[in-house]
Structures are given as C-alpha cells and as structure tokens.
Amino acid sequence: MKTNNILEVVFQSTVFMFEQYIWACFYLSFLSSWLSIFLLVVNIKSIEDFHKKILQLTDRKALAYTIEFACVILVGIGLLICGYYPVSNVLKELPL
Numbered sequence: 001m002k003t004n005n006i007l008e009v010v011f012q013s014t015v016f017m018f019e020q021y022i023w024a025c026f027y028l029s030f031l032s033s034w035l036s037i038f039l040l041v042v043n044i045k046s047i048e049d050f051h052k053k054i055l056q057l058t059d060r061k062a063l064a065y066t067i068e069f070a071c072v073i074l075v076g077i078g079l080l081i082c083g084y085y086p087v088s089n090v091l092k093e094l095p096l
Helices: 003-030 033-057 061-082 087-093
Strands: none
Touching: 003 033, 003 061, 033 061
C-alpha cells in the first residue's frame, strides 16, 4: 500500500469516527431512550461496515487496526483541543 493511500485512509477514517461520535451524542442527548438505542445500533453497524472497507483497502489486518487506533487517538486529541464535554452537552458546547 502506498503512503498517500494510507494517509487518505487515516484522514477519511478520522472524519468518519468524529462524525459518528457527534451522531451518537445527538442520539443520546435529544431523542427518547428507545429510539436512541435503535439509532446507536445502526451507528455501530455503519462503523462495522466502515471497518470492513478499511480491511479491503489495506494489505494487512494489523495495518487496518493500527489505522483505526491512530484515528481514535486523533479524534481524542481533536476533542481535547476543542474542549472535552460530557455527552449530554456536546452539541451545545462544541464550536460547530
């Protein structure tokens, strides 16, 4: 796998994971509990599908897991830079 492909996968994965975090916070903050649980299951399914896509793009399974771990770290750093807030206050406080 070429370096620029790896960087592209890392960027796309980081954006995707951050979007999923925002959606999960929205589900938990503003929707009724049964609907939140259903939507979180759908959210988890989309993350699983994205994981399969990363596995197809990379040559090795270990590389895919390394990319995903790096993306989780990048999302965490991004949340710390923006200011980490509890799930219930994320959409109210993040500078969107």
